[in-house]
Amino acid sequence: MRVETNTATTSKCSSYRGVRRRSWGRYVSEIRLPGKKTRIWLGSFGTPEMAARAYDSAAFFLKGDSANLNFPELAGSLPRPESCSRKDIQVAAAKASKRACDDKKGSDESESEKRLQWWFEKEMDDIVEEVIKEKEAPYHLSPRGRGV
Numbered sequence: 001m002r003v004e005t006n007t008a009t010t011s012k013c014s015s016y017r018g019v020r021r022r023s024w025g026r027y028v029s030e031i032r033l034p035g036k037k038t039r040i041w042l043g044s045f046g047t048p049e050m051a052a053r054a055y056d057s058a059a060f061f062l063k064g065d066s067a068n069l070n071f072p073e074l075a076g077s078l079p080r081p082e083s084c085s086r087k088d089i090q091v092a093a094a095k096a097s098k099r100a101c102d103d104k105k106g107s108d109e110s111e112s113e114k115r116l117q118w119w120f121e122k123e124m125d126d127i128v129e130e131v132i133k134e135k136e137a138p139y140h141l142s143p144r145g146r147g148v
Contacts, residue, residue: 018070031059034062041090054096056069056075057080061080
């Protein structure tokens with residue numbers, strides 16, 4: 001009996017829930033909102049573990065104890081979003097993936113790991129800055145909306 005596997009499918013799969021591999025090697029994570037068809041994009045990551053931790057943070061917040069997590073032993077230490085907004089969930093997911101990167105980091109860091117860390121910190125800073133701007137921005141109509 002011969003079992004055939006589709007290499008196109010297996011190359012894009014990940015062993016982690018909520019994580020898939022892009023054809024160029026990056027790992028991405030997203031989660032579907034409970035009871036809805038919409039998804040929250042959690043980000044693009046250098047390792048499947050980082051993407052899996054991001055997923056776990058969002059899943060535990062959205063689904064509670066009934067969430068199927070990739071790392072259930074870490075449930076108590078996952079960052080929690082400040083609110084149910086997409087941005088807050090994304091920020092918490094980014095923090096969770098950064099912890100995965102920090103946990104993996106040892107005293108012997110390769111050059112590619114250092115570049116990945118730099119890129120990730122820059123990406124997270126951009127997300128946090130965007131969230132802060134949105135919270136501080138006054139909600140008002142543009143001049144066109146006011147009929148000026």
